[in-house]
Amino acid sequence: MLRLKTDPMKRHQVTIIDIAKELNLSKSTVSRALTGHPSVNAVTRQAVLELAEKLDYQRNMLAISLITKKTNTIGIIVPEFYSSFFPNVIMGAQEVAGKAGYNTVICQCNESYETEVANTKVMLANQVDGILVSITKETRNFDHLKIFHRKGIPIVFFNRVCDEMDVPKVIVDDYDGAYRAVNYLLEKGRKRIAHLAGPSSLKISEKRLSGYKAALKRNNIELDEDLIISYDLSMDKVKIYVNHLLNLERPPDAIFAVNDPTAIEAIQVIKKRGLRVPEDIAVVGFSNDYASGLIEPSLTTVSQPVKEIGQTAAQLLIEQISRDVSDWKTIIRVLKTELIIRKSS
Incomplete structure (x- = not known):
């Protein structure tokens, strides 16, 4: 058997x-x-x-990449891991990437634009073949992402996208999902429906x-503008805004939240005020986060095909990687949502 010489300070690399x-x-x-290779028996x-x-x-x-000009690695940048949404998207993307022979480098930004910029530099340093991105709530300048396009590195946006760049995007029908959620509340007899909205910087x-x-x-x-509150998705502010709504002379009889973490926090605040959900005030979220089915009462929400988002985005990226830059396609995939009715409404 091969005997490799060893150095106590340095292991021999086979x-x-x-x-x-x-x-x-x-x-x-x-x-x-x-x-x-098929030529080897x-x-x-x-x-x-x-x-x-x-x-x-x-x-x-490194040596292989120098020869092939590819690293067989794709990057994934997400804004946060607070909810189960982005981890599940990543799982879908990794499933497709792995089957196609690609490894993944994953970075999360903690909703920070500066961290997002730093993470793109990590991806460039790792010479990824392509990148999947969902931007942070702070991102308004996209120069750090446009670099990839200029360098001939494919980029695909998902969920939170950049309209300034003509690249593939994977989104859900947010408009229709919200419409059906609010329409459902109206059909249940709710008349004063408040909306805890996300920052205007995000298309969703x-x-x-x-x-x-x-x-x-x-x-x-x-439309009552007093019932609409846009905020920066910081959970510590939900308590303030929900209490504000409940203190109105004519408080809402329902709340439609921009996402499930916001809706779940709203339910906690409402219950601490001694009010009943849904008898006194109904609550509906958006995303179908893992915790939405565990909270009491369980949360009515708009479900997104989370795993499919990741799978679709990864497939589009791999297709772009295999093409010449001049043949890149600008594709927008819009996936459907589903209203999941539970006890909170």
Whole structure:
């Protein structure tokens, strides 16, 4: 068996040459066996793979990338891990990427624009072949993302997207989801429906607000601006805004929240005030976060096809990577939502 010289301060890195010498094969044969080339017979390939595993051989990805001009790695940048939404999107994306032979580098930004910029630099330093991005609530300048386009690195946005860049995007029908949620509350007899909206910098906030307004108009309910509060998605502010709504001379009889974490926090505040959900005030969220089915009462919400979002975004990215820059496609995939009715309404 191959005996590798060891240095107490430095472990020997097993190379293709080491394996070739041990098995009395050419370097090219070992290389082809490790990459699954069809020209290598099954017996030889198996011998190479078994020895490589035994010696803990690690492929030199840097050398391979210099030859192929690819790292077989894609980057994923998300704004937060507070809810289960983005982790589940990532799982969907990794499923597709893994089957296609791609590794993933994942960064989350804690809703910080500066961190997002820093994370894009990490992706560039890792020479990713493409990148999936959902922007933070603070992101209003996109120069750090446009760099990828200029360098010929494909980029696909999902959920929170950038309209300034003509690249593929994967979104859900936020307008329709919000419309159906509010329309449902109106059908249940609610007349004063408040909306805890997200920041106007995010398109999803604008579309959900538009759906809310459209449902009121369709049912001949006069819009009351006092019932609309846009905020920066900071959970510590939800308590302040919900208490403000409950202290109005004519408080709301329902709340439609921009997302599930906001809706869940609203339910907690309402219950602490001694009010009943849904008898005194109904609550509806958006996303179908994992916790929405566990809270008491369970949360009525607009469900998004979370895993499909990740799968679709990854598939679009891989398709772009395989094309020449001049043949990149600007595609917008709009996925459907579903209203999940639970006890909070």
